[in-house]
Amino acid sequence: MAAIYRREVKSFLNSMTGYLFIAFILAVTGIYFTAYHLRGGYPSFSYTLEAIVVIFLLAVPVLTMRILAEERRQKTDQLLLTSPVSVTGIVAGKYLALVTILLIPILVMAAYPLILAQFGSISFPEAYTALAGLFLLACSFLAIGLYLSSTTENQVIAAVLTFLVLFLCYIMNGIAEFFPETASASFFALAAAAAAAALLLYYMTAHPAVSAAGFLLAEGALTALFFLRPSVYEGLIQKILGVFAITERFSEFASGIFDLSGVIYYLSIIVICLFLTVQSIQKRRWS
Amino acid sequence: MIEVEHLTKRYGNHLAVDDLSFSVGEGQIYGFLGPNGAGKSTTMNIMTGYTAPTSGEVKIGGYNILDEPEAARKCIGYLPEIPPLYQDMTVKEYLIFAAGLKKIPRKNAQSMIPELMETTGITDMQNRLIRNLSKGYRQRTGLAQALLGYPPVIILDEPMVGLDPRQIIEIRDLIRGLGKKHTVILSSHILSEISAVCDHIMIISHGKLVASDTPENLPLLMSGTNTLQLTVRTKEQTLRSILDAQDAILSYTLEQSAESDAWDAVIRTRTQTDLREALFFGCAQKNAAILNMQLSRMSLEDIFLELTEGDPGSEETNDSENDGEKTEKGGDGNGSNLSQRS
Numbered sequence: 001m002a003a004i005y006r007r008e009v010k011s012f013l014n015s016m017t018g019y020l021f022i023a024f025i026l027a028v029t030g031i032y033f034t035a036y037h038l039r040g041g042y043p044s045f046s047y048t049l050e051a052i053v054v055i056f057l058l059a060v061p062v063l064t065m066r067i068l069a070e071e072r073r074q075k076t077d078q079l080l081l082t083s084p085v086s087v088t089g090i091v092a093g094k095y096l097a098l099v100t101i102l103l104i105p106i107l108v109m110a111a112y113p114l115i116l117a118q119f120g121s122i123s124f125p126e127a128y129t130a131l132a133g134l135f136l137l138a139c140s141f142l143a144i145g146l147y148l149s150s151t152t153e154n155q156v157i158a159a160v161l162t163f164l165v166l167f168l169c170y171i172m173n174g175i176a177e178f179f180p181e182t183a184s185a186s187f188f189a190l191a192a193a194a195a196a197a198a199l200l201l202y203y204m205t206a207h208p209a210v211s212a213a214g215f216l217l218a219e220g221a222l223t224a225l226f227f228l229r230p231s232v233y234e235g236l237i238q239k240i241l242g243v244f245a246i247t248e249r250f251s252e253f254a255s256g257i258f259d260l261s262g263v264i265y266y267l268s269i270i271v272i273c274l275f276l277t278v279q280s281i282q283k284r285r286w287s
Numbered sequence: 288m289i290e291v292e293h294l295t296k297r298y299g300n301h302l303a304v305d306d307l308s309f310s311v312g313e314g315q316i317y318g319f320l321g322p323n324g325a326g327k328s329t330t331m332n333i334m335t336g337y338t339a340p341t342s343g344e345v346k347i348g349g350y351n352i353l354d355e356p357e358a359a360r361k362c363i364g365y366l367p368e369i370p371p372l373y374q375d376m377t378v379k380e381y382l383i384f385a386a387g388l389k390k391i392p393r394k395n396a397q398s399m400i401p402e403l404m405e406t407t408g409i410t411d412m413q414n415r416l417i418r419n420l421s422k423g424y425r426q427r428t429g430l431a432q433a434l435l436g437y438p439p440v441i442i443l444d445e446p447m448v449g450l451d452p453r454q455i456i457e458i459r460d461l462i463r464g465l466g467k468k469h470t471v472i473l474s475s476h477i478l479s480e481i482s483a484v485c486d487h488i489m490i491i492s493h494g495k496l497v498a499s500d501t502p503e504n505l506p507l508l509m510s511g512t513n514t515l516q517l518t519v520r521t522k523e524q525t526l527r528s529i530l531d532a533q534d535a536i537l538s539y540t541l542e543q544s545a546e547s548d549a550w551d552a553v554i555r556t557r558t559q560t561d562l563r564e565a566l567f568f569g570c571a572q573k574n575a576a577i578l579n580m581q582l583s584r585m586s587l588e589d590i591f592l593e594l595t596e597g598d599p600g601s602e603e604t605n606d607s608e609n610d611g612e613k614t615e616k617g618g619d620g621n622g623s624n625l626s627q628r629s
Binding site: 002003004006007010011014015074075076077078079080081082083084085086285286 | 361367371372375
């Protein structure tokens with residue numbers, strides 16, 4: 001794991017990618033910092049941080065696209081997977097390298113509140129809570145990018161996929177608002193989702209009886225619940241889609257609240273994505 | 288050292304490796320020989336744990352490659368078909384990285400890496416980016432990587448590809464030297480490479496082991512396959528009658544010779560019988576002049592071609608035996624999925 005970590009960090013810093021990522025983020029941060037704080041005179045650093053979340057949607061795919069896809073294309077995964085290192089170790093090494101590169105601009109950003117403090121009194125806890133939130137948010141972006149990079153051997157596809165997924169998460173709350181909040185709307189949406197899941201199950205297992213049984217069971221349970229306790233369904237779509245609104249949790253941090261549930265939320269996303277990455281690599285061994 | 292039992296690998300409907308079993312002892316050099324696409328690389332990928340078999344198991348030094356992957360892989364140095372090199376590293380950086388991956392203590396690595404660069408002849412290239420190396424140097428860098436830590440089992444997939452003749456001789460000597468202390472398995476589709484270094488040859492065709500023996504013994508496996516080439520100045524009719532009179536001939540083919548009024552015959556006989564004298568007298572009686580007669584014992588080349596192309600008669604019997612086994616196995620392994628589908 002340590003060898004992989006060292007190699008990745010070195011590789012980022014020997015090529016354009018790492019510098020591009022760091023420079024891009026710092027440049028945009030500088031622009032917003034100048035506009036909001038130096039010229040606009042806002043005391044709260046979180047304004048800048050909230051504005052640059054969009055930049056991470058673009059910058060993270062650039063950093064993560066290569067990380068596993070390229071191993072597969074160059075066949076260097078044969079070296080990694082036949083060496084006495086566990087797949088978990090490989091993924092952890094790669095992920096920690098990504099986080100290390102991310103830490104560079106984050107640490108530079110940590111200096112900005114100190115600059116601001118020269119011009120008046122600002123709340124340091126608020127500023128650093130927001131920065132910690134941004135760090136967690138970007139870490140979960142990196143985990144998503146790492147996973148998607150493991151699913152393909154084409155860097156471009158990995159980058160585009162990562163951007164799409166991150167962008168969807170970014171606009172998820174907007175999407176959720178398309179749906180009416182009534183119980184029946186949620187019911188139909190869930191019924192459709194159950195049907196899609198059953199189809200997917202059939203596609204993956206080619207087992208009609210199990211898929212049909214699963215489908216009937218799920219639809220039956222949903223219908224029963226709808227007639228017994230319709231109140232459960234009210235606004236359920238919004239709640240479910242809200243789980244994927246990764247950027248939304250950050251606004252809590254941005255407003256200066258160190259939201260423990262948000263920390264757990266981001267850590268869960270990271271753990272789930274890393275787990276999926278390991279599984280995706282393991283799975284290829286069997287196919 | 289290595290035990291491979293009933294290894295089968297299926298890619299969709301394509302059977303890449305079909306019920307392969309063999310074992311390799313310590314300090315031996317084993318050669319995998321087979322045409323392209325015979326399943327050599329797949330077998331090696333399974334033995335090193337890169338891919339998992341559909342059924343069957345591999346044990347390296349007593350460790351199952353799937354159950355105790357880290358312990359088993361520690362015993363293996365592997366050079367895949369395409370050397371797994373990072374383009375953005377120098378040769379030395381790459382070897383240091385590989386040593387880290389293999390968990391070789393830093394002190395050992397510091398003495399081992401220059402030593403290996405010396406043996407594989409890449410010392411002068413150590414500070415070059417791998418991206419800028421030629422194919423031969425990449426191959427050698429890959430080889431140095433496989434030898435790192437001097438693991439007890441060294442698996443080399445077509446190690447001679449891309450090397451010039453002088454390098455081939457060097458690498459051949461290197462492998463021969465390794466065979467004294469290590470178990471080496473190498474694959475190739477070129478017979479002379481394998482027969483020059485290996486103690487034992489395994490010929491693989493269509494995922495099956497078709498022959499496994501020492502280079503000296505392989506020709507003995509083939510009975511009835513000596514050929515006798517004959518050029519006789521006579522009429523076709525006469526030659527046929529001479530040949531038909533010999534019971535020991537299995538089959539023959541006649542062709543108009545390049546020499547005028549002569550016929551070429553290619554005669555297949557059993558290994559034990561020598562027909563030269565009988566044919567000489569046979570022809571002499573009929574006043575037919577023998578212009579040329581040559582007995583060619585089966586070379587390894589011929590054996591390889593014959594085994595891998597497959598003699599339909601003998602292959603069929605093999606197939607039906609294996610089919611029986613396959614249906615038996617259907618119940619436990621991946622076969623259960625298939626039976627559910629149908």
